[in-house]
Amino acid sequence: MIGVELVKQLHRPRGWVTLGLVAAVPIVLVLVVGLSRPTVAERLGDYGSVVTNSSGLTLPLIALSAMLLFLLPLAVAVFAGETVAGEASWGSLRYLLARPVPRSRVLASKAVVAAGFSVATVVVVVVSGVVGGVLAFGWHPVTVVDLQHTTVFHVAAATFSAPAMVLRTLAAAAFILATLASTFAFAFFLSTLTTRPFSAVAGGVGLSLVSRALDNVPGLHALSPWLPVTDSGTTAWTGFFTSPPQTTDVVHTLVVQAVYSAGFLIAAFVWFTRSDIVA
Amino acid sequence: MIWVEFKKQWRRPRTVITFAALAVFSVVLTVAISATGSGTVERVGDVPLLIVPGTSGLSVPVIALSSTMKFFLPLAVAIFAGESVAGEAGWGSLRYALARPVSRAAYLATKLFVALVLSLVAIVLIPVAAVVAGTVAFGWHHLVIVNGAASTATHQVVANFSPGLVLGYLGVATAYVAAGMMSIFAFSFLLSTLTTRPFVAVAGGVSLTIVSRVFNSDYLPGVAVLNPYMPNNDVDLWQNFFVRPAVTSGMAHFLVLQVVYVVVFLGAAWIWFVRKDILT
Numbered sequence: 390m391i392g393v394e395l396v397k398q399l400h401r402p403r404g405w406v407t408l409g410l411v412a413a414v415p416i417v418l419v420l421v422v423g424l425s426r427p428t429v430a431e432r433l434g435d436y437g438s439v440v441t442n443s444s445g446l447t448l449p450l451i452a453l454s455a456m457l458l459f460l461l462p463l464a465v466a467v468f469a470g471e472t473v474a475g476e477a478s479w480g481s482l483r484y485l486l487a488r489p490v491p492r493s494r495v496l497a498s499k500a501v502v503a504a505g506f507s508v509a510t511v512v513v514v515v516v517s518g519v520v521g522g523v524l525a526f527g528w529h530p531v532t533v534v535d536l537q538h539t540t541v542f543h544v545a546a547a548t549f550s551a552p553a554m555v556l557r558t559l560a561a562a563a564f565i566l567a568t569l570a571s572t573f574a575f576a577f578f579l580s581t582l583t584t585r586p587f588s589a590v591a592g593g594v595g596l597s598l599v600s601r602a603l604d605n606v607p608g609l610h611a612l613s614p615w616l617p618v619t620d621s622g623t624t625a626w627t628g629f630f631t632s633p634p635q636t637t638d639v640v641h642t643l644v645v646q647a648v649y650s651a652g653f654l655i656a657a658f659v660w661f662t663r664s665d666i667v668a
Numbered sequence: 669m670i671w672v673e674f675k676k677q678w679r680r681p682r683t684v685i686t687f688a689a690l691a692v693f694s695v696v697l698t699v700a701i702s703a704t705g706s707g708t709v710e711r712v713g714d715v716p717l718l719i720v721p722g723t724s725g726l727s728v729p730v731i732a733l734s735s736t737m738k739f740f741l742p743l744a745v746a747i748f749a750g751e752s753v754a755g756e757a758g759w760g761s762l763r764y765a766l767a768r769p770v771s772r773a774a775y776l777a778t779k780l781f782v783a784l785v786l787s788l789v790a791i792v793l794i795p796v797a798a799v800v801a802g803t804v805a806f807g808w809h810h811l812v813i814v815n816g817a818a819s820t821a822t823h824q825v826v827a828n829f830s831p832g833l834v835l836g837y838l839g840v841a842t843a844y845v846a847a848g849m850m851s852i853f854a855f856s857f858l859l860s861t862l863t864t865r866p867f868v869a870v871a872g873g874v875s876l877t878i879v880s881r882v883f884n885s886d887y888l889p890g891v892a893v894l895n896p897y898m899p900n901n902d903v904d905l906w907q908n909f910f911v912r913p914a915v916t917s918g919m920a921h922f923l924v925l926q927v928v929y930v931v932v933f934l935g936a937a938w939i940w941f942v943r944k945d946i947l948t
Contacts, residue, residue, distance in 0.1 A: 421890035431889050455888040459878055591871040598878070602739035607710040607731050608701040608721060 390490060390498040395505070403471065404506050407464050408513050414460065415452035415518035419525045422451070430534065434624030438536055444529035446554040448522025449515045450561070450630070456514060457565055457623050459594075465569045466593030468506040469576035470586055472499040473661065477584035483666050492662045500577060500654070507573055508566060515562050519555070530554070533630045547632035561626040564639065570646045571617035572597050574653035581661040614641065617649045669770065673782040682751065683786060686744050690790055693740065694732045694797035698805045701728070706806065711816060713907040718814035721802075726811045726834045728802025729795040730910065733838070736794050737845050737903050739877060744790040745849045746873030749856035750866055752779040753941070757864035757948045772942045780857060780934070787853055791846045795838050815911045827912040841906035844919065848903035850926045852876050854933035855899075861941040864948050876900060896921065899929055 398404055422431075430438045431447070433454050439447040453461075473496070476482040486492060530550050538545035549557065576593025583589055600618040603609060613619055622642040628635030677683050701710075706722030712734050721727040753776070756762040766775060811829045818825040829837070856873030863869055880900035883891045895901055902922040908915035 418889060425890050429889070451889060458887055459882045585865075585867075587865075587871075588867055591867070595871075595874075598739060598874070602735070605738075606697065606735035607712050607719075608697055608704075608735075611700065611704040 390494055391501050394498045394502045398502050398506065403467070407467055407506075408509060411456070411460065411464055411510050412513045412517040414456060415448055415514060416521045418452055418455065418518075419448055419521040422448075423525050432536070433533075433630070434627030438534040439531060439630075443526070444531045444551070444554075445522030445524065445526040446519065446528070446531050446551060446558070448526070449518030449558050450627075452514055452518040453511075453561065453565055454624070454627070457568075461510065461514075461565070461569060462572045462597045462618075463590075463594055464510045465507045465573045466576040466590045468503040468510075469573045470580050470589030470593050472503050472577060472580045474580040474583050474586040474589045477666075478586055486666060493658060496581070496658060496661050500657075503577065504573065507569065511562050511566050511569075515558060519558075535631045537631075537635075547630075549630070549632075557629045561629050564626040564629075564643075565623070567643055567646050568618070568623045571649035571653070574650040574657070575617075578653040578657040578660070581657045581664065615645065617645065669774070669778050670781060673778050674785075677748075677782055677786060680751075682747065686747055686790060687793060690736070690740070690744060690793045691797040693736065694728065694794055695801045697732055697735070697798070698728050698801040701731075702805050709814075713904055715907055715911060716816040717907060717910050718816045718819070720812070722806050724809040724811045724831075724834075725802030725804070725806040726799065726808070726829075726831055726838075727806070729798035729838050730811075730834075730907075732794050732798035733841060733845060734904070734907065737848070738881070738900065739874075741791055741794065741845065741849060742852045742877045742900065743870075743874055745787040745853045746856040746870045748783045748786040748790070749853045750860050750869030750871075750873050752783040752857060752860050754860040754863050754866040754869045757946075758866050760948050762948055763946050766946055773938065776861070776938060776941050783857065784853065787849065788846055791849060792842060795842050799835070799838070813910050818911070825912070827910065829910070837906075837909045841909060844906045844923075845903055847923055847926055848900065851899035851929035851933070854930040854937070858933045858937040858940075861937045861944065897925065899925070 430440050431451050431454075432438045433450055439450065473482065476485055485495060488495075528551050530548050531554050532546050532548045535545040535547060572593050575596045576589050579589040579592040580586070597618040600616045601620065604613050604616050604619040604621075606612075613621070616622075621638055622645070625636075625638040625642055628637070628639070701721045707720060709718050709720055710727075710731060711717075712719055712731055717730070719727045719730065721731065753762070756765055766772060768775075808831055810831065811834050813827050813829065815825040815827065852873050855876050856869050859869035859872040860866070877900045880898040882888065883894050883898055884901065896918075902918055902925075905916075905919050905922060
C-alpha cells in the first residue's frame with residue numbers, strides 16, 4: 390500500500406515542484422548574502438549570531454531560520470493537506486476505498502508518504518544550504534556569538550569545527566521537523582474533513598499563524614507553553630549552537646508536539662474510518 | 669440598496685460571530701491578565717513599552733490593539749471583504765443580484781461600502797471592549813509606561829499619561845490601525861471578485877500579512893530594502909505615541925503606501941468586475 394501511494398505521489402508534479410522551490414531558497418540566500426552583505430552577522434533565534442561568509446556551514450542555519458516561519462509549515466501543510474482531500478477533489482476517493490483494503494491502512498499509507506515528503510523537504514533545505522554555502526564560502530569552522538551571554542564588555546562566543554557543525558545542524562533539522570509535526574497532523578486531519586485541498590492546506594498554515602499570534606499577546610504568557618507553534622519553541626534549536634548547548638525548551642516542546650500530533654492524527658483516523666464518503 | 673446589503677450581511681452568522689469573537693478576545697485578555705499576574709511588567713511591541721497592566725484599566729486597550737493588529741484584525745477585515753462578492757458567487761446568487769436594474773459599478777460600490785463599514789466596526793470594537801473590560805477590572809487611572817528602549821539598568825525613562833490623553837491617543841491609534849488594514853481589505857476585495865470561493869479570498873487577504881512578516885529583515889537576510897513597502901509591517905508605529913517625546917516618523921509614509929495599495933487593488937477589482945463573465 391505504501392509503495393502504491395508513493396509511486397502515485399512521485400508521479401504528481403506537486404511534490405517535485407515543492408522540493409525544487411525549497412531547494413532554491415538557500416541558493417537564493419547564498420547569492421543575496423554573497424553579493425550584498427557577506428560580513429554582516431546574521432541573528433539566529435534567541436541564542437546565536439553568525440558571520441555569514443566565515444564558513445559555508447552558516448547557510449543551512451540561516452535558511453532554516455528564515456523558512457521556519459512560513460515556508461516550511463506551508464510545504465508540510467501542502468503534503469499533509471493534499472492526501473485525502475486531493476483524492477476527494479479528483480473524485481477518486483470512493484474508488485480508492487473500493488479496493489479490499491481497510492480504510493485505516495489507506496490512511497496510514499497516505500500519512501507515511503506525506504510524512505516522508507515532509508522529511509525530504511527539510512533534508513533538501515539542509516543539503517542545498519550546505520552545498521551552496523560551502524561552494525560560496527568554503528568548509529571552515531564556525532564561530533557563533535552567544536547573544537544571551539554577550540555584554541558590552543565581553544563577547545561570549547564558541548567555535549565549532551566543520552564536522553561538529555554538520556552534526557549539530559542535523560540535530561537542529563530533526564528538531565525543526567518535530568516542531569512541524571502539529572502543523573502536519575492538523576492539515577492531515579482537515580484533509581479527511583474537506584474535499585478541497587486548498588482548505589486543508591490553508592487550515593494547516595492557519596494553525597501555526599493563530600498559534601503564533603496568541604503566543605505574542607502580552608498578558609497571555611500562561612498560555613504560551615501549551616500552544617502548538619510558538620516563537621520560543623520553533624527556535625529552541627538555536628541553543629544547540631552555544632557551548633554548552635542550551636536545551637531548556639527542547640524536551641517540553643517535543644512533548645507538546647507529540648500530544649497535539651497524536652490528538653489530530655487520532656481524530657483523523659476516527660473521523661475517516663467512520664465518515665460517509667461521497668466524493 | 670446599501671440598506672438591503674446591510675440587512676443581508678447582518679443576518680449571516682459569520683458577521684455576528686466575528687464581532688463576538690473580537691469582543692470576547694478583549695474580555696478574555698483582561699481576565700487572563702488579572703488571573704495570571706496583573707502586577708508584573710508586560711513588554712508591548714517592538715519599542716518595547718513596559719506596562720504594569722494592573723495599575724490602570726487603560727493598559728488593556730494598548731495591549732489588545734497591539735496583539736490583534738498583526739493577525740486577528742487582518743483576518744476579520746479579510747473575512748468581510750473576501751465574503752462580499754465571492755459569498756454571493758458561492759451561494760449562486762450573484763447572477764440574480766446582477767439581474768436587477770442596477771449597474772455593476774453601483775452594485776460593487778454597495779458591496780464595498782458595507783464590507784468597509786463592517787470592517788471598521790470590527791476594528792473599533794477591540795479597543796472599545798478593552799477599555800470597558802480593563803476599566804472594570806483595573807480602574808480608571810493614569811497610565812504609566814516605561815520606555816524599554818531608552819531605559820537602562822540604572823535609569824528608567826518613565827512617562828505618565830492622564831486617562832483623557834490615553835483615550836485621545838487610542839482614538840488616533842485605532843484610526844491608524846484601521847488605515848493600515850486597508851491594503852488587506854482591498855486585496856481581499858479584489859480576490860473576492862476573482863474567485864467564487866469566499867475562503868480563497870479570505871486566505872489570500874491574510875496572506876498579505878504573511879508576506880509582510882516573511883520579508884522581514886529579522887528573519888531573512890538582504891530584504892531590509894523591501895521592508896518599508898510591505899503592506900502590514902509598519903502598522904505598529906502608533907506605539908511610538910506612548911513614548912516621550914512622541915515619535916511619528918514613518919507614519920505618513922505608511923499611510924501613503926496604504927493609499928497606493930488600495931488604489932491599485934480596488935482599481936483592478938473594479939476593472940475586472942464590470943467586464944467579468946458571471947457564471948454563478
